[in-house]
Every structure is written in C-alpha cells, then in structure tokens.
Amino acid sequence: MGYINVYTGPMKCGKSQKIFNELKRQLIAGKNIKVFKPLLDNRAGDAVISTRAGNSINAINIQDISELKNYEADSYFIDEFQFLKGDVHTIDEMATAGKKFYIAGLNLTSEKKIFGKMGDLMCIADNIEMMTSICEVCKCEEAVFTYYKGRKDTDIMVGDAVYVPVCRECYNKLMHSNFSKAKKLVSRKHEPSEVSSLGKILVNDFSYQCHF
Numbered sequence: 001m002g003y004i005n006v007y008t009g010p011m012k013c014g015k016s017q018k019i020f021n022e023l024k025r026q027l028i029a030g031k032n033i034k035v036f037k038p039l040l041d042n043r044a045g046d047a048v049i050s051t052r053a054g055n056s057i058n059a060i061n062i063q064d065i066s067e068l069k070n071y072e073a074d075s076y077f078i079d080e081f082q083f084l085k086g087d088v089h090t091i092d093e094m095a096t097a098g099k100k101f102y103i104a105g106l107n108l109t110s111e112k113k114i115f116g117k118m119g120d121l122m123c124i125a126d127n128i129e130m131m132t133s134i135c136e137v138c139k140c141e142e143a144v145f146t147y148y149k150g151r152k153d154t155d156i157m158v159g160d161a162v163y164v165p166v167c168r169e170c171y172n173k174l175m176h177s178n179f180s181k182a183k184k185l186v187s188r189k190h191e192p193s194e195v196s197s198l199g200k201i202l203v204n205d206f207s208y209q210c211h212f
C-alpha cells in the first residue's frame with residue numbers, strides 16, 4: 001500500500017526543501033522517482049524545482065492532477081500543489097495501488113482562503129506536516145499566514161517578493177494598517193541572531209529577495 005505525505009504552511013516555511021530532502025534519499029536508494037510542478041509556477045524557469053537553500057532538480061510540468069497517471073514511478077514528488085487543477089481522488093487511487101506521494105503546497109491564500117485543491121488533498125492524506133515560518137514583522141517563529149504587501153487582483157502567487165509570512169497577531173494588525181506602519185507598531189520579540197538555524201536561512205533569504 002502506498003501513502004500520501006503533505007507538507008504545508010505559509011510562504012518560506014521550508015516545504016520544498018522537505019520534499020527535496022526525501023527525494024534525494026530515494027534517489028540514493030535507487031528508487032524510481034518522478035518530480036512534478038505546475039506549469040504556472042515559473043519562479044525557477046521551466047521544469048525545475050528550486051529551494052531557498054539553493055537546491056534544484058528537473059521536474060515535469062503538469063496542469064491537471066489526472067496527468068500524474070501518465071507517468072510510471074514508485075514515488076511522486078509534487079511542489080506548489082495549490083496551482084494544480086483536477087480531482088485529488090486520482091492521487092488516492094494511485095496511493096491505493098501502491099504509489100507513494102510527497103506533496104508540498106501553500107494551504108491558504110493571502111486572504112486566508114483554502115488554496116486550490118489543498119483542502120481536498122489534506123483530507124485524503126496519510127500524514128500532514130503543518131510548517132511555520134519566521135514572522136517578517138515581529139520575528140517570532142510562529143508565522144502561519146501569508147500576507148500580501150500590495151494591491152491584489154487574483155489568488156495566484158507567482159514570485160514571492162511581495163508575499164511575506166506573518167504570525168496570527170501581526171496578520172491581524174496588518175489587515176488594519178499598512179505594512180511599514182505595522183512593522184513599527186509591533187515590537188521585535190527576537191533578533192534574527194537568536195532564531196534557529198532554519199530561521200537564519202529564511203531570514204537571510206528574505207533580505208536577499210525583498211530588500212526592505
């Protein structure tokens with residue numbers, strides 16, 4: 001029997017790195033693996049999954065979940081699952097037939113709406129890892145939401161310079177203020193040097209990506 005593992009949370013919580021680490025292990029073990037990403041996500045150029053820690057691997061571009069059936073593998077790795085269309089029961093059927101799934105995706109849009117088919121996917125999953133980021137406003141380690149710093153017309157998040165992970169408290173403050181004002185309002189609970197090693201990567205990566 002196969003299984004479905006889901007890694008989810010806000011922006012910059014290390015979801016892609018998580019599936020990357022597992023696929024590296026399975027490659028070393030000589031397993032037949034295949035890696036997928038939605039056609040929409042062109043953050044790292046076509047058909048490549050990249051992580052904030054600097055790893056990358058070639059991936060197959062798909063748009064609909066049903067396309068997975070066209071590819072034979074022991075394990076299926078999917079990044080940015082929230083952008084895929086279709087019915088998650090395809091994945092359930094494939095897992096029942098012995099296939100293993102490692103899937104990363106954003107659970108919520110910046111308006112806290114369930115992102116694409118992520119809710120459906122979590123309901124049929126064997127394991128769900130809910131991951132957190134460092135809050136970009138107060139630097140606590142419990143950022144569970146993604147906040148959008150500008151004007152927004154659709155749910156689509158492509159490129160993440162204007163999306164930031166924030167904690168529940170800061171999200172609420174940001175919704176009643178603008179970002180720079182809120183940053184002054186909320187006192188820093190931790191300096192970046194005090195956060196965990198994973199946190200340091202995320203903080204450094206953010207300063208590289210966003211410059212503010």
Ligand SMILES: [Zn+2]
Nearest residue numbers: 135138167170
């Ligand atoms: Zn915060």
